[in-house]
Amino acid sequence: MKHCVTLTLRENVGGNSIDGSGLCLSRIIGKSELEISKLSLDSETEDCIGELFDVAVGSSVSRSMVLRGDLSNFHHLAANHHSGTIEIDGNVGDYLGGAMEGCRAGMSGGRVLVRGNAGKQAGYRMRRGEIFIAQDAGDFLAAHMIAGTICVAGNVAGNVAGNAAGKAANHVGYGMRRGSLLLATQPVLAANRFSGPIPGSGRWIRLIEPVGDQKLDRMLAEMAAGNCVTSRGDAAAGGVGEILWTG
Amino acid sequence: MNSRGNSTDLRINGVKIEAEFAEAFDMKATRIIITGHDRYWVDQAAMSMTGFGTSVVGCGIEIAVEQNLAPEQTPDGRPGVSVLAFAVSGSELEKQIPLRLGQCVLTCPTTAVFAGSHESADDSNAEAKASAKRIPMGKSLRYFGDGHQISKVVNTRDGDARYWRIPVMDGEFICQHDVARVSGVGGGNFILLGRDIDAVSVACRAAVDAMRNLPGMITPFPGGTARSGSKVGSKYAGMFASTNEAYCPVLRELVPTKLHAGENCAMEIVIDGLSAQPIAHAMKIGISAACQAAGESGLLRVTAGNYGGKLGRHHFHLHEVMS
Numbered sequence: 001m002k003h004c005v006t007l008t009l010r011e012n013v014g015g016n017s018i019d020g021s022g023l024c025l026s027r028i029i030g031k032s033e034l035e036i037s038k039l040s041l042d043s044e045t046e047d048c049i050g051e052l053f054d055v056a057v058g059s060s061v062s063r064s065m066v067l068r069g070d071l072s073n074f075h076h077l078a079a080n081h082h083s084g085t086i087e088i089d090g091n092v093g094d095y096l097g098g099a100m101e102g103c104r105a106g107m108s109g110g111r112v113l114v115r116g117n118a119g120k121q122a123g124y125r126m127r128r129g130e131i132f133i134a135q136d137a138g139d140f141l142a143a144h145m146i147a148g149t150i151c152v153a154g155n156v157a158g159n160v161a162g163n164a165a166g167k168a169a170n171h172v173g174y175g176m177r178r179g180s181l182l183l184a185t186q187p188v189l190a191a192n193r194f195s196g197p198i199p200g201s202g203r204w205i206r207l208i209e210p211v212g213d214q215k216l217d218r219m220l221a222e223m224a225a226g227n228c229v230t231s232r233g234d235a236a237a238g239g240v241g242e243i244l245w246t247g
Numbered sequence: 248m249n250s251r252g253n254s255t256d257l258r259i260n261g262v263k264i265e266a267e268f269a270e271a272f273d274m275k276a277t278r279i280i281i282t283g284h285d286r287y288w289v290d291q292a293a294m295s296m297t298g299f300g301t302s303v304v305g306c307g308i309e310i311a312v313e314q315n316l317a318p319e320q321t322p323d324g325r326p327g328v329s330v331l332a333f334a335v336s337g338s339e340l341e342k343q344i345p346l347r348l349g350q351c352v353l354t355c356p357t358t359a360v361f362a363g364s365h366e367s368a369d370d371s372n373a374e375a376k377a378s379a380k381r382i383p384m385g386k387s388l389r390y391f392g393d394g395h396q397i398s399k400v401v402n403t404r405d406g407d408a409r410y411w412r413i414p415v416m417d418g419e420f421i422c423q424h425d426v427a428r429v430s431g432v433g434g435g436n437f438i439l440l441g442r443d444i445d446a447v448s449v450a451c452r453a454a455v456d457a458m459r460n461l462p463g464m465i466t467p468f469p470g471g472t473a474r475s476g477s478k479v480g481s482k483y484a485g486m487f488a489s490t491n492e493a494y495c496p497v498l499r500e501l502v503p504t505k506l507h508a509g510e511n512c513a514m515e516i517v518i519d520g521l522s523a524q525p526i527a528h529a530m531k532i533g534i535s536a537a538c539q540a541a542g543e544s545g546l547l548r549v550t551a552g553n554y555g556g557k558l559g560r561h562h563f564h565l566h567e568v569m570s
Contacts, residue, residue: 062404083406111402130402147398180399203359204412204421206323207401224324242397 003029004060005036007053009069009090018042020074020093021100023049025065025084025110033057072119076100081107081129091116094138097131098124105146107131113211123150126179134213144175145241149208151182153215176234176241183245184219194233194243202228202244222246257566259535260542262549264565269436269530270553271561274303274333275340276431276521277382278363280316281352282327288357293328295351300332301468304477304488308334308343309433309519311465322361323421329363331465333433333519337380340428345387348422353388356417360384362426364521365405385411385422398424432561435464435518435526438476438494438550439537440510446545447512453540454516454533461532463525464518476515476552491552510547523561530568 005028019042028036028049036057037050049055053067063084071077075093078086079100096118097107105127113132120138123131126148136154156172172187173194182205205224210217222228229247233239257264281296283289293312300310310332321327334340352358362384389396392413399410409424439454441447455471458464466472481489492498493505494513506513516533520526534549551565 085402109400109402109407128400147400149399149401178397201419203323203419204399204410207399207408207410207421209401209403240395 002060002063004058004062004064004066005029006056006058006066006068007036007049008056009053009067009071011052012070013052013073016073017093018074020071020077021079023065023067023074023077024080025063025086026080026082028065029063029084031057070116072117075119078107078110078112078131079103081112082109085111085113088112088114088116091135092118094119094121095124096122096133097126097129098122099126107148113213113216115213117154118152123148123179123181126150130208132211132213132216134215140171140174142173142176142179142181142241142243143171144177144237145173145179145181146177147179149180149182151211151216151220153184153213153219155185156183156187173234173241173243175237175239176243177237177239179241181241181243182220182223182228183243186245186247187243189231189233189243190236193236194231195235197229197231197247199229200226201230202226205244219246257569259538259549259569262538262542262546264534264538264569265548265550266564266566267551268553268556268565269434269551269563270556270559271432271434271436271523271526271563272335272559273561274335274431274433274519275337276331276333276364276429276519277340277344277426278313278429278521279330279332279344279348279384279426280321280327280361280363281330282316282321282323282325282359282361283355284325284357286326288355289326289328292352292355292358293330295355296330296347297467298351300347301473303333303335303339303433307339308332309465309467310343310347311467313465314460314462323359325359331431331463331519331521333431333465333467335433337382337428341382344382344426345384348384349388349391353391353413353415353420353422359421360423362408362423364427364429380428381425382428383425385409385413385424388420388422389413429521431519431521432523432526433519434559435520435523435530435561435563436515436552437530437534437565438513438515438552439546440494440506440513440548440550441541442509442511442545442547444512446541446547447514449544450537450541450546451514451516454537457536458516458518458529458533461525461529463522464520464529466516466518466529468515468517471516473515473517474513476513479554479558505550507548515552523563526561527563527568530563530565534565534569 022042099106108127202223316327389411397412477488
């Protein structure tokens with residue numbers, strides 16, 4: 001059995017934006033509850049993890065961290081993630097798995113599961129790994145993505161928590177270089193950036209291990225069975241990434 | 248039914264099991280899983296991949312289908328087979344596997360290729376895993392994609408697994424990046440001797456049928472059987488192996504023979520395994536089946552081939568195997 005750390009948000013942090021990049025699995029794993037509580041949340045503040053979260057250390061079949069609560073104000077979560085699993089039992093803020101300012105790449109491996117909504121720029125400059133979002137994702141999903149896999153079982157073109165009400169999420173796959181974006185709904189794609197829809201080619205999706213979320217797993221199974229179409233791009237950036245949606 | 252008069256007299260269904268031993272050698276091995284849209288294409292790919300793979304002497308590797316796999320046993324949920332390959336050196340495996348995959352499986356419609364062998368349990372730490380020897384598969388074949396290939400790294404419980412998706416005319420050829428090289432044992436064997444071809448042929452088929460689909464072993468020769476049992480060396484320079492005249496019935500009056508009176512035909516079943524245990528188990532199953540099938544119709548004796556015990560460190564004594 002391997003280490004599993006559970007961080008439960010104690011209270012609503014209000015409207016303050018918080019840099020969540022410090023909630024890094026490799027920084028936390030293997031430490032005691034007390035040691036984790038004393039770790040600083042990020043380099044700019046003196047807040048410790050223990051001031052905002054209840055910490056529990058247990059065991060699991062995989063190296064993992066579970067975050068519970070509404071983390072809509074926590075941005076850049078999993079920015080440095082490279083192995084193991086991070087599960088977020090709630091919403092997350094912007095730049096999930098995305099590169100920090102001044103960095104060329106975001107997460108470089110492992111798996112992130114969000115059971116709620118994700119904010120803007122999820123997977124920005126993501127290098128490798130898997131992001132699963134069970135609900136909706138915000139604007140600029142997979143923007144400048146380098147490689148990896150992002151799967152969204154909710155909406156990417158409707159109202160999303162964290163967005164201004166009524167504003168449609170857009171710019172899906174903007175500047176995408178490579179990687180795979182799997183969507184439950186057909187995205188709005190610029191014709192000069194992405195190819196026309198190509199039927200099939202979802203067989204490789206069977207290789208993805210089940211996520212443990214009914215909605216996501218059902219969607220993946222449907223796509224793996226061939227019920228999907230693909231669009232390649234972003235051609236404007238010389239990219240050959242792929243956006244697949246059930247159809 | 249087994250009967251044992253004394254330590255050197257073991258009979259099964261009237262067939263004498265000689266107090267001999269098979270001598271086997273350490274080899275390098277790997278397991279590859281081939282899947283396809285249906286059983287027809289899986290079998291075509293496997294047949295092609297394992298062709299000309301009977302003996303390391305002339306083929307470079309010994310390779311055959313280990314087991315048929317049901318869809319729920321394969322990584323992509325389609326019917327498949329597991330193939331075992333053995334060679335005397337790691338470099339020969341690294342040469343043969345990509346070559347055969349490229350010519351025999353990449354070309355075969357609907358197929359996909361996955362790693363079937365993994366690092367041993369002792370290699371559970373990351374450092375050992377990183378230094379474990381790997382045999383390239385998609386790592387070599389990806390270039391066929393001419394830049395259109397897609398690398399896909401999938402997170403698994405055991406770590407990341409990299410696959411290559413190569414565009415081909417029926418869709419995508421999916422091929423895992425590489426496969427672990429593991430240790431193996433090659434050259435387990437038993438020799439069936441009988442009154443005539445009919446008796447020994449029936450015995451061989453029964454033995455190979457009984458051993459088919461046993462895990463961790465293969466019988467790489469045609470129909471699992473070799474009629475050209477060999478000895479090391481030859482009178483001709485450059486020949487590594489030549490006919491084992493001691494078991495050739497047409498030479499019994501010309502050279503020292505190991506054939507007993509009434510034995511006019513001998514055939515050998517050669518077994519390679521991922522360890523000694525599956526070979527020993529297969530020998531027991533195979534010998535029992537052969538004796539039951541042809542003990543009353545002309546199969547007279549079972550023996551085994553060895554080199555005096557000085558060349559290979561794995562010795563399979565027939566009486567121990569059958570106990």
